Structure formats: C-alpha cells, structure tokens
Amino acid sequence: MNPSTQPGAPAPLTGVKFALGTLAVALATFMNVLDSSIANVAIPTISGNLGVSVDEGTWVITLFAAANAISIPLTGWLTQRVGQVKLFVWAILLFVFSSWLCGMAPTLPVLLAARILQGAVAGPLVPLSQAMLLGSFPKEKSSSALSLWAMTATVGPIAGPALGGWITDSYSWTWIFYINIPVGLFAAGTIWAIYRDRETPARKLPIDKVGLFSLIAWVASLQIMLDKGKDLDWFNSPVIWALGVFALIGFVFFLIWELTAEKPIVNLRLFAGRNFLGGTVAISVAYAVFFANLVILPQWIQGFLGYRSVDAGLVTAPLGIFAVILAPVMGKIMPKSDMRVLATLAFLGFAGVFFMRSHYTTSVDPYTLVLPTLLQGIPTALFFTPLTAIILSGLSPDKIPAAAGLSNFVRIFAGAVGTSLLSTGWNNRTILHHARLTEQASVNNPTFVDAIANLQTTLGASTAKAMAFFETSLNAQASMLGLNDIFWLSGVIFLVIIPLIWVTKPGKGANAGAAGAGGH
Template sequence: MAIIFAEKLYGWRFWLFNLVLALGHMLVLFNAGSYIALMPHVAGDMGGVKPSFGTWAQTDFMIALALAFPLSRWLSGKYGAYRVWVAAFIAYAFASYLCALSETLWLFLPARILLGFAGGVTLPIGQSLLLKEYPDHLKLLGLGVWGLVTMMPFTVSFSIGGAIADELGWRYLFYLNIPIAISVAVITGSLLVGRGFERSYIGFDAIGFVLLAIVLGSIQTLLNQGNDFDWLDSPFLGWMTVLALIALPCFIIWELGERHPALDIRLFMHRNFAIGTTCLVVGFLLLQGILSLFIVQLQVLLGYSSFLASMVFLPMIILAVPVTIAMHGLTIALDARLLSCINLFGFAGVWYWIGWFDDPGSFDQIFWPMLMLGFFLGSFFVPLTRLALHGLSGQQELRAAEEAGMLRIAAGAFGITLQGVLMFRRTPFHQLHLADNFGGRRFASLDLLQEFSTRLNTSGFPSEAISNKLGLVIKQQAGILALSDTFLLTAYIFVGLAGLVWFAHPTYPYLHPKMRAEITDLRAEEIMEEP
C-alpha cells in the first residue's frame, strides 16, 4: 500500500478548487435534465424520427450513468480519485463533441451512452475530493454546499435547455459542454498534480458488472422499443426478454456469493434499507417519468416552444433549495417515517391537482402546482435517505447510499419510457370514447357533431375541412386526457408509498452525534440525493 501525503489546498487555490468541482458536478447533472427539453428537436433533426426515438438517447444515457457507479469506486481505489476525475471529464468533452456532430440517431446513441458513462464516473468522486480539502470542523459546511450544487441543476436545467434549443439550437448544448469539461479537467489536474493517494486493492466484480449491464440494458431496450415495434411480436425484443429473464437470476445468484459484489443484494435484508430504497426508486421512477413526459407533450401535443414548455418548471426552484436545507435539520429532530409520509402524500396531492387540468391554455394556472412540486421535491430525498440508511454505519452506509443512488438513476430511465407507454395505451381509448359522443351515437338527443360543424361553418371553415379539424381536436383532447391519466395513476401510487414507509423501523432522533458519524451520514445522504 503506497501512501503519499500532501498539504491541503489553501487560499485562492482552495476556493478555485471548490468552484471547479461544483462546476463539473453541475455540468453532469445539468445535462441529465436539460436534454429532456431538447428531445423533440433532436428527433426532428435526426432524419425526422418519431419523438419516442429521441427518448432512447435520454434513457440509455441514464442507464450508463447508473452503471458507472460501481466502476467509479474501483477506479478511484486503483488510480486515485483526482486522476479518474480528470480522465472522465476529458472523455466527457470527447463524447460531447461526438454528440454535437452526429447526424443520425445510430451515431448519436453511442455518443450519448459514452457521455453518460463518463459523467456517471464523476458523480461519487466529486464529493470525496471536496471533503479531503476541508478541515474536520468545516466538513459539514462542505456537505451543505455540495447539497445545494446537487439540487440546483435539477430545478433549472429544463429552462436553460429549452432556451438553448430555441435560441441557439440543440447541438450547442453539447458544444458548450466541451470548453467547460476541458477547463474542469485542466484546472483540477493543475491544482492536484503530484497528489498521492491511498491505493485500495478491492477486487472488481467483472462478471457481476457485466450481468448487471445485460439486465439493465435488455430491460431498457425492451421498454424503449416496445411501443414502436409491437413488443414481443418483434423477434429482436423477444430475444431481449429472454436475455433479461436468464441474466436476472444469474446475476442474483452470483452477487449473493461474491465477496465484493457490484451490487450488494444482501443489503436488502435490512428492512429500512429495503423499504426506503423501494420508495426512493419507485418515487423517482414516477417523478422522472412524469416530468419528462410532461415537458415533451407540452411541445408535441400543445404546441409550446421548448423554452415556453421549460418555463412551466421554473417555479420549482423557488422552494426546492431552501426546503432541502431545512429538511436536513428536521430529519435529525423527527421520525423520518412521518416526514416521508407527509412528503409522499403531498406529492400525490400535486399530481392529482395537475391531473385534473384539461385546458390547453392553462400555462398560468400551472404555476401554483409547480411551485408546490418544488416544495415536495426539496423534501423528497432527505427523509427517505435517512430512513433507508437507518441502522447502517461506516463503509456499509456509504456503500448502501451508492447502491440506492445507482438503482434510483436506473429507475428514472425506466420511468421515462413507462410513463410514455401508459400515455400511448390510454390515448386510443380516449379517442374512441370522444368519437362515440359525436353524431348522436351515444346520446340520440345530443348531436355534438352537428353543433360543432355549425360553429365551424359560422367561423368560416369550408365544409371539406370540418372533418379534418374534428379529427385533430379529438386527437388533441384524447392526448390531454391520457396525459391526465398518467398524473392520476402516479398520485395513487404515491399514496401507496406513503403507507409503505410505516412498515419500516422508526428513526429515533440523534442524541449528541459524533462529528465523524454525522459526516458519514451526510456524505451518504448527498450521494443518494443526486437527481
């Protein structure tokens, strides 16, 4: 074991180091959210493929982001955290360049996957690099700053991404990544050049990692392409299903017998970890999925520009960050089950509230539910994290936080496609239901078709255009109703999660916690709170 000691950074070097680490961390998280506002633009520019095809680049990006977590820990122990950080951002800049130059989806997808993998490697490393430079009595302050850096991109990335798409073009999202990523790599390397590290000889579970990649990749491919290629009627998707069904039990059996597993399944034997992680994973699956679906449908269904659609989400920032700060103190004083239950019920109320909007022009009306959504987003991660990590300590606690974060990010990718599948299935149902109400087919005394046609005639519509207009109106209204269904179903599931948290053990308030134990707890929380 080679240990090389070096002085910590002081003065302007310390502050520059903080700024660069924050910038790099925000860059990765920002790209995870801002691309969602660009998806219709990307689909149209990649040969005019369907918007659902553009979604593949986001879901595959998030799967790569999740898979990089276990690899990051091993690479840091073998080569040193700052060296891996620098190399990852160089790879990030290169992947961004490939994304910006891609002319077809089949070139864009691999570049986007590489971008996610390079970014995912940096997520667990940045926090450890930051804390090594803080004295012990200021480490809690460093963690607080890191928490703000983590939450900010999730609330503003939609708006900035929409502005880039409308004003500059979607490719500039990736062009702008290049100088920022290179600057982060160069400045970090210059500040820490020659810095030694404590080499760790932890084995890497290569077989478990490959099996995990096969499971996540095959499931995500099935979800991505199911709607467009008729699910199991497609031979390729049939083979993907078989591959997932074979790889999943093999992965579980292998991990249970592995000393250093890629994903420690044994942690789920702890009741609080199992329940807390389930609520985090399912909650984030629904949250990421519904927000991604919402911003895309505002553009595709209601004709919003990317910037206008992204502005719908801007009110979230007003309450999200201050509530996140307050929740750290509340979870120390109160039972995390109570806070989690209130939060999940609040989420359910907001989803139900939005689910009853049916006015295509309700941009101003959506402000208040989005403001409350920011409040509950800020209070979502902290209590569930405290609940999941209760009873764990030391390295086991950090490992559990890393695994829960990885599973949550992968679930976010699944959620984007699952919510799209739900809307895709519900739209024809509502379209048929609406069509049945025209022409007296459902109520003989109520001829809505004649009333609608008369109004269009008086508005100057030619007779031959009325049927086409009627079809467009029915299609749009069916889409709005299907979108509402996704919000309502999400609300009901959140109510179920609110009840599930009470099956966990109570988290009693901490009495005079030691600094080191409190820092470990907060480090683990910050890892799990990364959107």
C-alpha cells in the first residue's frame, strides 16, 4: 500500500528534501543490489588470497543469499516493532558495519560470518526502500517512484561485475566491501535528517519464535550441506547425512508449525492460491538458474580463459543494458498485456541465450562471449515484474506485504541453492569429461602419440613438458564441456517450467507496482 494514501500520512516531499531523500533511498537500494553481484568476479582472487578453493570462495555468495532470504520475512514484524525509518537507518548502518568486517576479514570463516551478518541486515532494505519512495512521491506519481526504484535495482547487475573487477585488479578485493562505507553513511545520515519526522508508529508485537528458529535451522543446515557436499564426497560422509536428515526434519516441522500457528512468521497458506503457487515456483526456479549462471560464468572466464577480473566484469556487465533501456517500455505495455505472455517470452529468451552459450569452445572470442550476455538483458526486462504481478494478483491489499515477503524469500533462497547445485553439477560433469578424454590419452593411440610428438617439436620441449601442456589443455577442454552441459541444462529448465506460468489465471499488469518489492 502506498503510505501516502493512509489517513494521517505525511505529505509528499518537495524541493531539495525530495531530491536528496530520493537520492539517499536509491543509493541504499543500489548499495544492496550491487553487493549481490559485485563479488562474483572477485571470487577467484578472494579464494587465492585466503588460501581456499574457488568452490569454497563461492560460499561468500551463497551464504549471503541464504541469510538475506531468512531475514526478508521478518521485515513486516520489525517495521511494526521499531518503525519504518529507524529500521531502514539501522539496517543501513549495520550493512556498513558488516561491510567493514568483510573487508577486514583475515580468513574465510571470518569473511563468511561477516557476509552472513551482511545478508541478514540487508533483508529489510529492499522492501523498505520501495515503501519510503512511495511515501515521498505524490500518489499520482507512484508509478514514477516504482520505475525509479526498478531502474536503480537494475543498474546493479551492470555496475557490479565491472566495478568489482576494476577494484579487484586496480586495488584490492577488500575495497569491493569498503566502498559501501561512505555510500551507506551518506544514505543513513540523509534519510534520518529528512525522514525522521515521517516515522511510522511502533508497537510491541509477539513474534513466532519457534517458526523463526526452525526456519533458520533447516535453511542453514541445507545450505551448509549443499556447500560442503562436494568436499565431503556427498552421502558417503556421515556429516552430509546428518545435515540432510536435520534439514528434512526441520523443514517438515517448520511446515507443520507454520500451518497451525495462530500468527506464523511465514503465511504458508498463501500457496493455496493458484497464481501465488505457480508464479512463486516459476520465478524461484528461473531465478535459481539465472543467478547461478551469473556466478559460475565469471569463474570460468577467469580460470580457464585467462581474463583479468575487470575484463570478466566487462564481459558480464552488458546484461543490464537492455534491462534498463526497456524498463520504460515495460511500464507502458504491462497494463495492456497478459502477464503470462510476457513471462513466457522471457523464459523463451533465456532458453535461447543458454543454448547459444552451450556451443562455446575454449577458443571463444570476446564478441561471442558478450553477445548472449547483451541479449540476456531483453528477457531480464520481461522477467521479474510480470511474474511478481502474477504472484500478487487477486490478493487483498492486507495480504500483499506478506505475499511479497514470502515469494522473495523463496526466490532468493532458491538462488543460493541453485548456485550450489549448478556449481556441483559443473564440477561433476568436468570430472566425467576429463575421464573420457583421458581414456584417449594412451600410448596405444596413434593420434595421441602424434599430438605429443608435434607438441615437442612446436614447443621445443621434453616429453614431460609436452605432457604437462597436454594435461593443461585437457583440463580446459573438460571444464568447457562440463560448462556447456550446464548451459544446455539451464536452457531446458527454462522451457520445462513455462507450463507453471500457464497454471495461473490470466490478468493484466494491475499489480505491477507491487512488483518492485525485491524484484531484483
């Protein structure tokens, strides 16, 4: 609900206050969205500096997303308990503090602990930033407020990889976190100065503690299981078995408790609605594939193509170009369109992009790398807002905040799970292709013998050096084939989940405004 429409709500901001307030809220949103992608291209560097594998370094992303997902359902309760403005300012300040801890982290465990804190305090930033903007604009300009919000959130994927790569190469990976400090302090100070007399009433409310702790327990155990699975050889390890069983029991308990509690922390009864169920499952599976590929693509570009962090960032940055260009167009066509058609076009576009990538080779040129990423911006523009409009359509206004919070929890957690699963899948397919290629590397294979002889002649090297060069090439080829399998699977998944969109009832973009709640 637009706060400015509520009885006794403060008048919209004007003049300098309006400009500064809007800028500060937008910066807080940008800072949060930026941090979800800025670390992607820095993972190889962070892993190397902290003396861990790239797979372990990926936990920097997945644990942030998991913590972020858990905290989102708490936003409504915290807002009523603390007040909208105080909660927003405190969330920004704690985000700044956790960013400083991330930059200071001497070891991976310390960095992961700081990232968990950062993800947890980031939860309220996205929904509250939208509410603050809606309260700043006149009612008749609420669509402009949401367009500005969406634009700010969309710029993150453009700036994140490129900025993260440039900072990592030019300075140190620690500065991808330190840059939040001046931005956050400015945003918090400005928002407090302008918005403190517009605070919402605070009142003491009970919280579903059992539901909250069971949510944290099963989400944490499942995420740790997924992140540690490969290192511990999956279910050959009693630790993985214990984590899996605990996650399953915790999840079942959570379901039963939340469905029977008088005031549950998560209103699972929303899934009884056809549009909410179909839309939430569709957007969550799609986002899992979308986000996971954003994480693993820069790792391959740096690890096997030899690109610098900044170059890997520039390769992945064009994703947001069409997303930003098409944002105003989407605002015009959505009210006249069937959201299911737009979402279907988005999924077909994503499938096409991933099928294009599935033909990459180890000698791929920059143009072939960039083109699918550039085109991916088109389905990205058609993706978030129409699906969120479907999810929220048909709900009464009092249920929309809970529905937006729950759908965003599922979507963001799916992104963390998807990253872990696709990273593991890439590793497993690479091992398989490596084994198949190695079978051909036999002294009984004339082609292999000739290849080694040619390498010795070309490189002027010994047999041992020629074999080492061959092994490096074989590793790169196996990784490429494994990644092609992941790209192909990603395309298939987008095609398979299209029917989920058509399970929902038809509707126009009436709820597009609410789609801003965490759309990116």
